[in-house]
Amino acid sequence: MAERKAILLRLRPEVIAALQRWAADEFRSVNGQIEFLLDRSLREAGRARRGAKDAAPDSGSREPPK
Secondary structure, three states: OOOOOOOOOOOOHHHHHHHHHHHHHOOOOHHHHHHHHHHHHHHHOOOOOOOOHHHOOOOOOOOOOO
């Protein structure tokens, strides 16, 4: 498993509350939801490493495949 790095992330309370609701709707932790959203954004922007785990289909997403 790749090494993970902890970071401090400061968010407004309303952003945290929205993330908590969204994560619960998709059966993820808030940390998992943030990582999912960042991974998806990196892929869409063409900035994810090719062949890395980031390029794999998302598990646990309720969105239909594109």
